[in-house]
Amino acid sequence: MAATMHAFANGAELARNLADKVAASLSAAIDAQGAATLAVSGGSTPKLFFQELSARDLDWSKVTITLVDERFVPSDNPRSNHLLVADNLLQNKAKAANFLPLYQAAGSAEDAAKLATVATASIGNPFDVAILGMGGDGHTASFFPGGSNLKLALDPMTPRGIITMEADGAGEPRLTFTFSSLQDAKLLVLHIEGESKKDVLTKAESAGDEAEMPIRAILRRATSPVEIYWAP
Numbered sequence: 222m223a224a225t226m227h228a229f230a231n232g233a234e235l236a237r238n239l240a241d242k243v244a245a246s247l248s249a250a251i252d253a254q255g256a257a258t259l260a261v262s263g264g265s266t267p268k269l270f271f272q273e274l275s276a277r278d279l280d281w282s283k284v285t286i287t288l289v290d291e292r293f294v295p296s297d298n299p300r301s302n303h304l305l306v307a308d309n310l311l312q313n314k315a316k317a318a319n320f321l322p323l324y325q326a327a328g329s330a331e332d333a334a335k336l337a338t339v340a341t342a343s344i345g346n347p348f349d350v351a352i353l354g355m356g357g358d359g360h361t362a363s364f365f366p367g368g369s370n371l372k373l374a375l376d377p378m379t380p381r382g383i384i385t386m387e388a389d390g391a392g393e394p395r396l397t398f399t400f401s402s403l404q405d406a407k408l409l410v411l412h413i414e415g416e417s418k419k420d421v422l423t424k425a426e427s428a429g430d431e432a433e434m435p436i437r438a439i440l441r442r443a444t445s446p447v448e449i450y451w452a453p
């Protein structure tokens with residue numbers, strides 16, 4: 222499906238505009254179906270956007286927020302995406318939102334992925350909003366090049382749910398929604414910042430294997446249009 226580039230002068234302007242767009246999408250979903258769902262990525266990029274979105278005025282009690290992916294660490298670990306969301310998004314007006322973590326206190330990441338799949342099944346599908354990031358290696362979610370379950374993650378026939386991923390550069394074992402869980406979000410956003418990430422995107426948009434740059438699966442095969450939000 223096509224991708225649309227939304228370029229902004231700086232991260233603050235991007236954060237304001239993306240927060241407005243996401244808040245409008247969530248409010249429309251609440252009006253239409255009485256509830257709304259939002260899946261967000263971790264990492265360093267989304268912090269300002271989370272802070273802006275947290276202040277937007279909507280019926281957050283009807284919004285369920287979860288993570289696109291998570292490191293297999295508890296929420297008191299500084300590497301936790303749950304912690305990042307708790308500190309920056311589940312604040313202000315968004316404090317009233319419902320949050321579904323991916324991390325589960327299980328004996329293994331595989332057991333945690335099974336538990337997280339059951340726990341997140343109640344969210345329903347497709348997501349109303351999914352916010353993806355992208356690493357310098359062209360990964361998105363936890364779809365890392367060379368990842369242990371990359372083929373399974375990107376296979377459109379893999380059922381919706383959470384699987385594990387291990388890869389060089391991923392750090393801890395990861396818990397990640399599959400491609401099939403994310404690709405048909407009603408609002409599908411790729412949020413990247415910096416000139417180097419723009420260069421990575423340009424390479425991802427050129428010919429090459431999805432396995433080399435997994436973001437290509439989203440850019441090439443997502444059912445939903447990909448809204449790219451970028452600032453220098």
Ligand SMILES: O=C(O)[C@H](O)[C@@H](O)[C@H](O)[C@H](O)COP(=O)(O)O
Pocket residue numbers: 262263264265266267289290291292302353354355356357360361362363
């Ligand atoms: O858990 C994570 O790290 C994210 O979900 C991951 O997919 C992230 O979006 C990219 O790695 C970009 O991270 P930065 O924003 O830190 O560059």
